[in-house]
Amino acid sequence: MASKNNEAHWEKTKGLMKITLALWFFFGYVVFMFGHDINSMSFLGYPLAYYMTAQGSLAAFVIIIFWSTGKQQEIDEEHGVSDAGRDD
């Protein structure tokens, strides 16, 4: 069976997964549920919904994925199960 340490590690990993997917859901879908309503607002001179689908959500995904990867690395190290030493 999984050790206590491994179980705690997995609980934290699950927590991070949920937060990451919540952010993903917001930028991937929630924003576009209101696409028509927010398009009258503008950002950098672009209509907002147009901006989000052209760049905004895409950039948010990049930021979320690097943030989440960094967090997971912290969780792995905290529980002494990181294998980062093996690579590049």
Add this chain to the structure above:
Amino acid sequence: MFKGKFVDNLPKIYGTYTGGFLAFCLLMAICEANGMSAKTIGILFVGFTVFIYAFIGYLSRTMQASAYYVAGREVPTVFNGMATAADWMSGASFVAMAGGIYFGGYTYMAFLVGWTGGYILVSSLLAPYLRKFGCYTVPDFIGTRYGGNVARFAAVLVLVLASFTYVTAQINATGTIASRALGIPFETAVYVGLASILMCSMLGGMRAVTWTQVAQYIVLIIAYLLPVFWISNKIGAGFFPHFMLGDEVQRIAELEKTLGLTKNSAAALKAAKVPGGLAYISNPHSAVPAGAMAAWKFISLAICMMVGTASLPHILMRYFTTPSVSAARRSVAWSLFFIFLLYFSAPMLATLSKIALIDPNIPTSIIGKSIAEVQGIKWVQEWTAVGQVFIADLNGDGKLGLNEFFMRSGVVVLATPEVAGLPYVISGLVAAGGMAAAMSTADGLILAISNALSHDVYYKMINPKADTAKRLIVARVLLVVVGVFGAYIASMRLTGILGSVAWAFDFAMSGLFFPLVLGVWWKRATRAGAVAGMLGGLAAGTAYLIYVGPKFMAQTPWLGIDHLRFGLIGAPVCLILMIVVSLATEEPDAKTQQMVDDIRIPTGKTVSGLE
């Protein structure tokens, strides 16, 4: 010149390569200035780059199973990110994406969100765990996690169906580009394209594909970004277009009002003999259609593309090549970054291309001018001659209206440099970029199919005693067979590029998404559940596709779920079957549960025991 191990020298090697490629572009520019013909430049661009890829493929030849299947698991994070980006961005992304945005507007741009957001699913739910598992192929994971040849074979079935739908479109795209660049008939060009694809993968398998894909990414990203920046500066739209085209987007909205967005009737199009497949501007550039159905259409397409991303084996298997679990995870992030560079430029290219064509204040514009004058323009003549552009004076006023200029959507990217008056060397570069994009994806897909057939079907199911040499020969024979079959289908021109690309995502999500994710995240998932889910999901999705597909039964879609979105039927069926059947069968044995526990921890040996 380079001391030490190959992988230690990667930055130097690819730095030199990039410099060499830029020098080649410069040389071509000088040749053009000295009177070299456009045709020769096109041939040299495509020929030179394809030769380089084939050379890399030759240098990466191998007779080791781990090098052939997973590139020896020594691909550094950032380079694997580049290779994945090339693997991912297909001929459709490169050639058809900006054109789709150009003609389809906001609704079409759901593809941008869908084709990027899926990587968050890959990194959070799958890639690190599959890497820890240490398999050679995606069905290898399914086969070992759930046990038994039936589960393995069901996964191979979904993989082959999804990847094969995708690969014919890629071979088609290489054929189209080779046909134009080399001036040979499409039916022959398809096989020329295939030969170049196979040269990159046959000798070295995954190792060769990895290092050619990195080279292909460099070419395709230069070929995409350079024209965007150049045109933007040329027409005074801003030196960094991505942050400075707000005015142009608003200007297009104004012009749409003054010029009028008209839908042509089918009868008018027929009377004017407009060739099928050519599009005209009738959708607003940046306006968002109102209503819940429009929002659902956008969101549902994004869901299918994202979930499909996380189920496509040719993408997932790229993360089997990193040295460690944490490297696999970071590599997904880098992949998304490199993909983002192209995707956030596509709407900018569409905007620039459109404004250069319709804004009367810009010298290159043609809308509103007299038709006789427009027909005298060189690029209009050339593209009309090959049936990619068409002009029809529908209202008989002698002037070109917005709804009277027709163009094949895929041509927007290829023709924009000429439309904006850039030197031909840029068009040659763009052709080389399109070729790189289509070739890299085709290589990844053909390898995914033939590896599944050689490793999972031949080695694991038919002949487990086969030695490495024999396995690798079988793998290569299958590679050629799959490629030739794909080229044969492509040469029959059965489908348009994008229809079939979206289908690949739907097939993959219908059959593979939940079996993969639950295999890691739900210990209770059983063999019977997985098999029922894969086969049931695939069957339900396929049946629905046949029901709504415009070329099949063409019935009215349910809730707007049309043939591009049939995964929304297949995947839920897969999930429900998997849960119900899993709970109805006995829980997996202790060994399997221990295996799942091991996958979840980055440290320690791979679960499969394969190096």
